[in-house]
Amino acid sequence: MRRSSILWPRSGGLSSRRREASTESHTTGEAEVEERDVFATFKDEEGRFTWHDPRDILGLYNAAHLRMHGETVLDEAISFARRCLESMIPYLKLEGSLAHEVIRTLAIPIPRRVRIYDYKYYISIYEKDNMVDKMLLALAKLNFNLMQIYYQQELKLLTRWWKDLQVQANFSFTRDTIVENYFWMAGAYFEPIYSRGRIILTMVMATIVILDDIYDVYGTPQECELFTKCMECWDQNAAQDLPYNLKFIFGKVLDNFENIEDGLEVQEKYCSSYLRKVLMEVVRAYITEVKWRDARYVPATVDEHLHVSARTGAGQLLSCASFVGMGEIATMQSFDWVSNMPKMVHALCVLLRLSNDLAQPYEQEKIPLDVPSTIDTCIVEHNISLELAREKIKGLIEESWKDINEEWLKPDKAQPKELLERIFNLTRTMEFMYKQGDVFTHSHAIKETINSLFVESFSEI
Template sequence: MSPTSAVCSVNDVQGMRKDRTTFHQTLWGDFFLTYQPPTAHKRASMEERAEVLKEEVRELVKAANEIPTILELVMTLQRLGLDNYYENEIDDKLSFVYNSDYDDKDLNLVSLRFYLLRKNGYDVSSDVFKYFEDEEGNFIADDIKSLLSLYNAAYLRTHGEKVLDDAIIFTRRQFEGVIDSLESTLAYEVSLSLQTPLFRRVRILETRNYMPIYEKEAARNEVILEFAKLNFNLLQLLYCEELKKITLWWKQLNVESNLSFIRDRIVEMHFWMTAACPKPEHSRARVIATKATAYITIIDDIMDTYSTTEEAMQLAEAIYRCEKNAAELLPEYMKDFYLYLLKTFDSCEDELGPKQSFRVFYLKEVLKMLIQRSCQEIKWRDENYVPKTINEHLEVSTITIGAFQVACSSFVGMGDIITKEILDWLLTYPDLMKCCTTISRMGNDIVSTEREQTGGHHASTVQCYMLQHGITMHDACEKIQVLIEDTWKDLMKLYLTPTKEPKLIAQTVVDFTRTADYMYNKTDAFTFSHKLKDIIVLLYVEPTFL
């Protein structure tokens, strides 16, 4: 199939759109409107006990003064989702580690040190691993645990770090040869890392998956384990409260808008925002970002799947104007949706309060950027145009994937640390954000291009790469996967580059990138959300009983 043959003519597209309602129905319905987590009646006692345990763990962190102890403790707290309670203490400990004259020959500890320092923003040299590598690119290690630490550390690589590239190739080959003979827990950890290296995992899911692993460790600390379980259960209660409010809002939107053809994925949307912004203090950010994601999804389903070109341009004009009387521009089926959008902007202003209500301006601006690029894609589709290079495509499509808008929406809902200057800077679409959106776009296109090209749709990055290089779809997907890895390297370099912005910005952008990597791993789990059902049950429904 040629890259252009998959793109239908404008007449074909407009003829088929009104009948296309192929998205599966919601898997959840009203479940979270009535669901009461089993731990809800114990909330007060859980919070009281958690406060006691939090301070006991703080004393453990303060008491740690040997580098191996610090590294193991910080890694444990991060994997159990407790590190955000001890950010200052952990910063102090890692500063001590960084400034210490440490030249250990233990590959496991060297790898842990490198991983934790880079993750915390220290641009430490990867040359420390050359000591363990021979001339053939093999690494000397005494056990699989050390190789696993090396493998996970190597994924915090930037461009030109050959020793880390070698480490990934070597360790993957070693794991594939021994995984069937490993004891179950270690085999599970290796398998998980081969699927998604530690640095790229969604944090709240890593917490949920790691607790039963940590519980089996002989060297576990019972205070840390109890606090981790309590903390997770308390977060679960908070997430369920948010989801109840969001579900009510979504139901009202559907009642007023009556858009039967859209993807009904409000639970999955909140899950996505929870995965990217899991901290309890970011509740408002999750709610605002979930609503923003809902509108982005609806607009995408209207403009990309359902509307005619004329209707899409009418919607674009109305959103550019963002005023009630612009609803008169729209076809009947869009008017109520549009008015509900304006109503949501007003409610966000109320929620933010008088000192922060100005932030809603940024919600509107990033949505207008999305609309502008979406109109460009419609033009490509109608003209049967395939961009000549993947870079030409990405200039437009990294905006239309929606990751930029959703991430910016989360910052709108965060606290005073997010200033007007930061929001202005985000509107410039900085390189850090471009890395996130590029990974999101290319990952999405790899898993969805075959499905989307069966009907009227603009060409994806895959079709562009096929045309640019004269190769098959399969080969184009493999090459784009290499580009994704290169973009992760770009992201890591930017992550390690000191800036005037608070660390929260880069950390959140990386978290959104992790969620995109998870959602578009082998399939479009957002559109075909059965893949997410079990993990949503684990996150929202099943507590970690003590």
């Protein structure tokens, strides 16, 4: 049995071969030949997809989700495999591991899953295997328990930091989501070596939530305009004309970023200027959306909408902040790259915005004093029904995933793989948070996963 199956099931094998075909082939011709060899086993003599073993079709479905633009054979493979998997569910033992894996895969395929969220699930699957290596199993459980100690210590530190800010205690409009923030950011890098990175990323995420609540819920258009000017000045003295509440929060934002900079080594402090630069772009996008809302303006095209709204999800800021915790591997050139919205980061931002909009009940989007969603714009742009607009948005999400896959799999990567993996992992977390509804806002839906990751350890090893 392959030892990697502790974290990923056997059906992930084809995904691995798909990755190898993309990364080890150095010419287009070689890649095409490799891919034909991999997928030939799923076709009959007439070139039609066929299958015999449920695990094989599961592997096909997972592997095909590493598709890139122009790979129509993989588009066909996904449609075929999904139909097969959906049709076999009634005939599988509902309590069996295969049935569970089919259902989980149809919800989110393996290449798009957040590994640490699934860690304990796959340990439980491996534990039931007839060929289980008991030593390997014990090490996997011990490894999780040790990682959990790191998470608990970091959560204790961050919870204390959040309470000391006194933002939520003084202003009830802000969301008290420090645990959810940390849970989300742990998906970007879960390894113990990245403890500092998780803390920094969570602090940035918590700041984003505060700012989002100001622009979306609390501030008047005039107050938001003034707050934006203060942010651009980045000076507490510029906040004299702000109402007390906003002045207080503005000071906390400055303090947060100052604390992050204080925690950096001397040779790393230049990173903070990049964080501020990208944060300013987010804030300017926020105020544009406020103006849309105030004027009841609906952008004419989805592209026009995304030109602004792709930034308000703060995916670029999180990408930039994730580099801060990576140490020497993240160079000044890396920060130049991430702060100029490269293709992979843009795909993450688009995917985040579209997934978030798709996860919201449409009735909520129709509130008069709300920012129009990309769904609203899609309906206007194409003069189509809500159902068709949602399907178009889903199609755009899949196109963004193809962009992510291309940047991740191509051999001549723009940045070290370790850095691109942060962006890829952040994209995976977006899939988790919004594929089954907005579970970040409605966090009761992920309560069990949070408890499993941060509270419940393996008692028997």
